[in-house]
Amino acid sequence: MTARASRRSRYRLLMAGLAAALFAALLLATAVGAANLSPPQVVRALLSLVAPGSVDSAGYPAWAPGLLLDLRLPRIIMALIAGVALSTAGATFQGVFRNPLAEPYLLGVSAGAAVGATIAILWKPLAVFGVFGLPALAFVGAITAAFLVYKLATFAGETSGASLLLSGVAVGSTFTAVLSLLMVATQYDLRTVILWLMGGLTTASWTKVKVAAPLVAVGVVAMLAHAPRLNLMLMGESRAEELGVNAHATRRNLLVIASLTTAGAVAFTGLIGFVGLMVPHMVRLLLGPDHRYLLPACGMFGALFLLLADTFARTALSPAEIPVGIITAFVGGPFFLYLLRIRKGV
Amino acid sequence: MHDQTTLGSPMRRRALALFVALLSVTWAVLALSGCSSGATTTTSEATPTTEATATTTPAEDQAAFPVTVTDDNGVEVTVTARPERIVSTAPANTEILFALGAGDRVVGVTSLDDYPPEVADIEKIGDFSPNTEAIIALEPDLVVGYSGNEEALQPLVDAGIPVLILNAASIDGIYTDMTIVGNAIGEPKAAEDLIATVRVELEGIANTAAETGESPKVFYALDDTLWTVGPGSFVDELITLAGATNVAANGPSPYFQYTPEELVAADPDAVILPMTVFSTIDAFAADPRFAALRAVKEGRVYLVDDITVTRPGPRVTEGLTVLAKALHPDAF
Numbered sequence: 186m187t188a189r190a191s192r193r194s195r196y197r198l199l200m201a202g203l204a205a206a207l208f209a210a211l212l213l214a215t216a217v218g219a220a221n222l223s224p225p226q227v228v229r230a231l232l233s234l235v236a237p238g239s240v241d242s243a244g245y246p247a248w249a250p251g252l253l254l255d256l257r258l259p260r261i262i263m264a265l266i267a268g269v270a271l272s273t274a275g276a277t278f279q280g281v282f283r284n285p286l287a288e289p290y291l292l293g294v295s296a297g298a299a300v301g302a303t304i305a306i307l308w309k310p311l312a313v314f315g316v317f318g319l320p321a322l323a324f325v326g327a328i329t330a331a332f333l334v335y336k337l338a339t340f341a342g343e344t345s346g347a348s349l350l351l352s353g354v355a356v357g358s359t360f361t362a363v364l365s366l367l368m369v370a371t372q373y374d375l376r377t378v379i380l381w382l383m384g385g386l387t388t389a390s391w392t393k394v395k396v397a398a399p400l401v402a403v404g405v406v407a408m409l410a411h412a413p414r415l416n417l418m419l420m421g422e423s424r425a426e427e428l429g430v431n432a433h434a435t436r437r438n439l440l441v442i443a444s445l446t447t448a449g450a451v452a453f454t455g456l457i458g459f460v461g462l463m464v465p466h467m468v469r470l471l472l473g474p475d476h477r478y479l480l481p482a483c484g485m486f487g488a489l490f491l492l493l494a495d496t497f498a499r500t501a502l503s504p505a506e507i508p509v510g511i512i513t514a515f516v517g518g519p520f521f522l523y524l525l526r527i528r529k530g531v
Numbered sequence: 532m533h534d535q536t537t538l539g540s541p542m543r544r545r546a547l548a549l550f551v552a553l554l555s556v557t558w559a560v561l562a563l564s565g566c567s568s569g570a571t572t573t574t575s576e577a578t579p580t581t582e583a584t585a586t587t588t589p590a591e592d593q594a595a596f597p598v599t600v601t602d603d604n605g606v607e608v609t610v611t612a613r614p615e616r617i618v619s620t621a622p623a624n625t626e627i628l629f630a631l632g633a634g635d636r637v638v639g640v641t642s643l644d645d646y647p648p649e650v651a652d653i654e655k656i657g658d659f660s661p662n663t664e665a666i667i668a669l670e671p672d673l674v675v676g677y678s679g680n681e682e683a684l685q686p687l688v689d690a691g692i693p694v695l696i697l698n699a700a701s702i703d704g705i706y707t708d709m710t711i712v713g714n715a716i717g718e719p720k721a722a723e724d725l726i727a728t729v730r731v732e733l734e735g736i737a738n739t740a741a742e743t744g745e746s747p748k749v750f751y752a753l754d755d756t757l758w759t760v761g762p763g764s765f766v767d768e769l770i771t772l773a774g775a776t777n778v779a780a781n782g783p784s785p786y787f788q789y790t791p792e793e794l795v796a797a798d799p800d801a802v803i804l805p806m807t808v809f810s811t812i813d814a815f816a817a818d819p820r821f822a823a824l825r826a827v828k829e830g831r832v833y834l835v836d837d838i839t840v841t842r843p844g845p846r847v848t849e850g851l852t853v854l855a856k857a858l859h860p861d862a863f
Contacts, residue, residue, distance in 0.1 A: 218664050219662045219663075219664035219665040219668070220664040220665060220667060220668030221668065222668075246668070246670075247670075248667050248668070248670060248690070251667070251690055252664060252667050252668070255686050255689065255690075256663055256664055256667070256686055257664070377679075380660075387660065387683065388682045388683065390685075390686075503662070503665070504642075504655055504656055504657045504662035504664075504665040505642065505657060505658050505660075505662070506657075506660065506662065
């Protein structure tokens with residue numbers, strides 16, 4: 186009772202802290218960028234967008250409202266979406282496989298999405314689908330990889346975490362090989378493919394946000410709906426079955442949902458690593474393994490983390506940009522180790 | 532991030548390795564480093580012929596706006612008034628703008644720009660990838676972009692700013708780009724003159740090379756893993772003009788990887804190593820696999836200043852001179 190109460194109050198405290206930090210990060214991210222606008226200019230330009238005529242147009246450059254609306258804001262929103270998607274999908278994969286190393290990358294899901302996206306970039310007839318071609322194929326790739334992994338790991342109706350992880354590595358390696366082969370065989374558009382693989386939010390736009398947001402929203406809601414069953418699965422598959430959970434179906438559903446969520450983000454941002462692996466661990470260290478709390482907190486933390494990382498990536502060496510994956514790894518790795526250390530000290 | 536996983540690490544490393552290879556291969560046209568400083572002696576800036584200046588009246592020189600041009604992507608772009616604030620997203624574009632006498636109208640260039648020296652004082656808008664925010668803040672009325680920049684420049688197109696995408700893969704392509712830019716900036720006559728000057732210079736070098744009566748077989752190394760230039764590449768065309776035969780001219784694509792066996796079998800008379808990639812000829816000449824090559828034994832492995840060889844701009848004349856000197860040392 187008291188343990189539960191203290192966990193709940195700790196959850197509320199963390200969520201409030203994250204919300205405040207996220208708000209501050211949003212302000213910062215909107216205020217800074219390659220174009221040198223002062224904070225008052227940003228405020229005036231934003232006001233002019235919200236209430237035209239309310240501010241003197243001499244208070245900001247004529248291009249400022251357009252720049253904020255069409256460049257900075259969609260990029261900020263995309264960072265939030267991708268942060269939520271990668272961290273919640275990572276937490277779900279770790280729960281489903283009961284393995285701390287499980288994440289889209291290790292399970293071959295990212296590699297599958299990458300193969301799909303690469304085909305979309307290289308296969309010209311797909312251009313008729315516009316911005317939808319790439320996410321659609323990325324999703325097909327991700328789900329194909331996830332299902333291959335799942336089927337390969339299932340023997341006589343039994344699926345163990347260890348065999349899932351092993352088949353994940355095998356399928357992932359195969360997809361990576363296919364990806365490399367595609368890249369070697371078609372050198373022409375290699376540049377686009379490599380830039381996509383390196384990951385980044387440089388080309389975020391409202392069109393992409395409009396496709397990614399619903400996909401990720403549906404995914405996150407579905408994951409939250411499965412959270413109680415996922416909690417029971419943590420005790421072991423047979424225990425979960427005894428408690429009335431269809432472990433097989435739950436596992437299959439969550440694989441599909443987490444793959445969809447991953448693909449929804451990865452299709453537009455490329456492969457941004459670390460977030461899906463480390464953010465869930467960080468939050469779990471603070472909150473414990475209850476997915477009803479873990480998943481929302483992961484979403485908030487992932488959004489905050491990726492937004493800050495991307496803001497740094499686009500301003501540190503401006504006008505040049507640092508691939509955001511470098512920042513996420515560089516900052517996140519040591520922080521994760523630090524969390525592990527204090528945890529041990531307690 | 533990926534480094535923590537067994538799968539991600541090699542994948543990312545391979546992507547990075549390919550990325551680096553590409554920097555020196557597919558994008559060689561953008562010329563990576565600024566090591567050409569001081570190495571260049573001649574310029575091929577627009578020097579209008581006497582005939583041209585004599586017959587040109589101010590009225591003819593004054594191009595009419597609005598003007599519509601078709602860029603290298605086949606996109607029709609309308610420029611409504613004479614551009615006064617031009618942004619260039621590639622060194623070759625910058626060189627064309629300066630050669631057309633519009634250098635004082637250029638307000639933004641890349642950090643890779645190194646010629647002419649004036650570019651040092653111009654605002655930087657990114658490197659291979661242009662920074663959209665930085666460009667918008669410069670309030671340009673014309674952006675001369677490069678193939679691959681399309682997505683980054685789309686917000687400018689949406690904002691109604693004329694954006695030209697250039698992508699010259701041949702000498703004729705350079706002429707086309709000069710015409711496109713000349714028309715777009717209101718200097719069509721300067722473009723004609725520039726093309727004529729470059730054409731005459733290139734022909735002169737090519738004729739001198741042809742008069743030697745020799746056509747040495749040459750291998751152009753893009754890196755120490757034998758990436759080279761194949762058919763349809765800009766460098767391949769220059770090698771032919773320089774009176775030589777590219778041993779990789781029958782390759783599968785403009786840029787591809789040669790094998791050591793093919794190289795030994797082809798036994799080129801000369802090997803060319805670009806300075807932006809190699810620091811000494813030993814990286815190639817001291818390789819025991821190639822010790823028996825005629826080019827190595829006869830001391831015909833050359834380190835050349837390749838910025839002008841790979842940059843599709845007005846200094847292609849210098850690029851051809853560099854190659855011709857290496858391939859016909861007695862004639863130049």
